[in-house]
Amino acid sequence: MTGLLADILKLGQMVNEDAELKKLVHFEVLREISYKNEVFPIYSFTIGSSDPEHPTLFMTGGVHGLERVGAQLAWSLLKTTIDRLVWDKSLQELFTNVKLVVIPLVNPVGYYKFKRCNGNDVDLMRNSPVVSNEKIPFLLGGQRYSRKLAWYQGDPGVLEEENAVLCEKFFQSCSQSKCIVSIDFHSGFGMKDRIWFPFSYTRVPFDNVAEVDAFATLFEETHPYHIYKIEPQSKGYLLNGDIWDHLFLELKKINPHTVYIPLTLEMGSWTWVRKNPLQIFSKQGIFNPMKVHRLKRTYRRHYLLYDFMLKALRSHPVWSELDSTVKLKHLNSGMTRWYE
Numbered sequence: 001m002t003g004l005l006a007d008i009l010k011l012g013q014m015v016n017e018d019a020e021l022k023k024l025v026h027f028e029v030l031r032e033i034s035y036k037n038e039v040f041p042i043y044s045f046t047i048g049s050s051d052p053e054h055p056t057l058f059m060t061g062g063v064h065g066l067e068r069v070g071a072q073l074a075w076s077l078l079k080t081t082i083d084r085l086v087w088d089k090s091l092q093e094l095f096t097n098v099k100l101v102v103i104p105l106v107n108p109v110g111y112y113k114f115k116r117c118n119g120n121d122v123d124l125m126r127n128s129p130v131v132s133n134e135k136i137p138f139l140l141g142g143q144r145y146s147r148k149l150a151w152y153q154g155d156p157g158v159l160e161e162e163n164a165v166l167c168e169k170f171f172q173s174c175s176q177s178k179c180i181v182s183i184d185f186h187s188g189f190g191m192k193d194r195i196w197f198p199f200s201y202t203r204v205p206f207d208n209v210a211e212v213d214a215f216a217t218l219f220e221e222t223h224p225y226h227i228y229k230i231e232p233q234s235k236g237y238l239l240n241g242d243i244w245d246h247l248f249l250e251l252k253k254i255n256p257h258t259v260y261i262p263l264t265l266e267m268g269s270w271t272w273v274r275k276n277p278l279q280i281f282s283k284q285g286i287f288n289p290m291k292v293h294r295l296k297r298t299y300r301r302h303y304l305l306y307d308f309m310l311k312a313l314r315s316h317p318v319w320s321e322l323d324s325t326v327k328l329k330h331l332n333s334g335m336t337r338w339y340e
């Protein structure tokens, strides 16, 4: 195997060969996906606290294989973190109280075969059992007419292997955490980098809207010049089978008092295309920066958000354990900015 999977494996081997790092980082092969006589592993890294109640950041990339920059970004943030863990005492201290789980490449078949879907032509972001009762856009919101068309949901009641692995790892690492943020890296059309939170299946406001507002406000106050547009996914369009809606709803059944914010970062690709128009003729060029310097800039661009999320989890009571007056204030503020 060459490319990203080889880089991920190399990082895992580096961890396993270093006695000090091995105490802090756990590298695993979660599953090997078979596709036409080839085998594609799904790797994960778990860093930091083993206390099941400690707050957790759950980070994923490459759910849509073609949006390769997402997987590369997850890998780059992971690599920086592991390199810093060797010498950075403040980061080591942070990880005595916080857990980080990274699955840098959830859909390796899609990534290597330049497909949005997995090897069975299923769109992993339309495949969960969550069904919308509201009007969803034709095809785009998920469809079961044909696996030859985009946004195919897969067979009813069947969770694709990649999603099953993702859910298993999520519940194993997060089911008892007091506070969880997940971030899933994607790229798509648009000029802006967007951060979406649930729901995707309904326009009903998200249960943790007060906490999202407190979290977002803290981010905006700390980094007033940040680049993101933060909004519920339902502001764009509704869809069936979002895996993060599913994880949120299932986690609530097991651990109703936990605060969980699932985030999706949708990196706008129009700026890359605009600066290098020829890349529109390449299948991956529509979704990814093609020039190395632009890829590097993308890594740097999102480090601030990543660093903020880790530190906000370390100090999570500030935004996740609000007293009733403050909570009401954030509820009103969140409802006004996102749902009116």
Ligand SMILES: [Zn+2]
Residues within 6 Å of the ligand: 064, 067, 186, 187, 188
């Ligand atoms: Zn995507």
